[in-house]
Amino acid sequence: MCRIFTICIAALLAGILPGRATPLATRSLSQLEQRLVEIDAELGQLAHYSLRSGIGSIGFRSIPHETANQTEWIEIQLDQETPLDEIVLVPTIRRDTQEGFQADGFPDEFRILAGTADHLSGTVLGEYRSADGILPREAPLVIPAKGILASWIRIEATRLSQRAFDGKHVFQLSEVLLFSGGENMALRQPVKVSSNHPERADSAWNVRYLVDGHTPYLMDAAQGLQSVAYASPSGKQPVLALDLGESVPLSRIHLHALEQSDTVPQAFAGDLGIPKNLRIEGANQPDFSDAIPLLETRQESVNDTGPIMMWRIPETPCRHIRIFDATPNTLDPASNTSRIGFAEIELFSKGRNVALGKTVKNDLPPRGRALSALTDGRNFYGNILPVRDWLNELARRHALETERPLVVEQLNLRYARQKATLHRMSWLAALLVAAVAFTILIDRMLRLHQIARIRERFAADLHDELGANLHAIGLLGDLAKDAVHSPDELIETVDEIRALTERSGAAARHCADMQQADIFGKLPDDMRRTARRIMADVEYTISIEGEAMLEKLKPRTKADLFLFYKESLVNISRHSGATKVAIELNANREAIHLTITDNGLGLEGDIPSSLKRRARLLGGHVTTSTSESGGTCIALKLKPIKFRFRN
Structure with a gap:
């Protein structure tokens, strides 16, 4: 009983009924892989769909309809009001050439009602539609009844499906179990x-076959060893007798039919070993002096037999059981070819098989197959399960086999995404390596370029600053000679030479990065001082406007502007032969203009390379032209773009 309820709960949680499965897209890859392992492990423990063959009863079939929207119903009457736990609908099975074995004529939409004699309208236990996905299937459909008290059950099909062979819409079921x-x-x-x-009397379709206990399945459990069924020899047939060990109230009898053969097609129609007039008696005395008939049934056709033949009987206490064929034998026993045999005999008392493991005897000398096979709890396929457990396992198998391809599909999708991601990551890694290599190459090139610029600036600074200073020292030396008889003027000139020498030393120490050297004061003062030193023997004028704007220039820009200015004065002093020089510096937000005009010999050829180089370092533009006096006009235009100003 515990196993039954466990299977029911597992079935509900795992999605035997439609619409209960957890969405797979929300699960992680590891959860999907674990779920696939769990499904395969559980499938290995469940009963298999093994379908019976040969001929036999099929079940119920309604009249055919041309359209699907028809109502057909089945109503089963019970002996008394009974609490029901579960309803099992077993479909009629057909073989589809494309999809394999599938339900045939199982309704697309239906509902199940349960009621009592006092409640004729009934209570709806379940309602199912096409969108619920219960089809296709070959497994039973398990529906929980939740212990409802009922004396009747009705299955109402409101939309029919098509049967395969002619496309007509019918309502078909193989078996209903409550x-x-x-x-x-x-x-x-x-x-x-x-x-x-409408069918013939011996047809395999009949409403009574809906509750005869015969299903289209063979009980094929996943566990247990094969047991070869007992079958008597031809001739006189034995009486099978069991001693249950004590008197117990029997209420149900199951006889498992003899498996016919493992050949295809099978050798017999399906009634091999089943007595034509089966009689089962019970007694409490070993000599059956107090025998009571428990069951007597006559086999009219092969449709009356099935893999498991089940009967409910009035509860009868007894200890001894005998089973035999009650048909009078008028033939010579030697010529009698009938046989009696079963795969298993099950006798139930309070839901328990009390025949399990009991000794079976007969009234013939022992020969042929062993009688112990009749009560060993196994058949040709392994262990014999309780019917409810068996059908629940088939339903559970259907749920797992429906879920498994979805899990595999989702896993394949995730693996494909992983593969694509790995492919992309490989490309990204390659691109990253290439980018790193390219970055290193660019960085090296920039460093080389920077080194080149540093060398260029070093050479320019060394040339412009020290060269100009040395030239100024030379001019001051000449002035010192002329002032040898004027001590005050001589001392002043020597002091100038001393200051200029110290400045040159500082410039030499810092010429690689002169903007970091504290060798400049205010740019206008330095420009005036330099003009006085270099233009010592030349008449000159200097005009500076926008000194506040000049102070906002970055140190490097001020240094480069000053060195351009100094180099221009040195070139005029050395080469022009000028006697007059005019210097104008105008700075505003728009531009900085430096103009130096002389009345010398004029400029021969292109702009001196030292001025071009300094203008390039400044990012400015230098031009030369002939002045009105016939000399040279040097003009530098520098736009004070944002990076040239200090914040």
């Missing part, structure tokens, strides 16, 4: 239907 605990309360109960397809 479980209260482990008991199938629908077994061989009266059934009412809305319509019944």
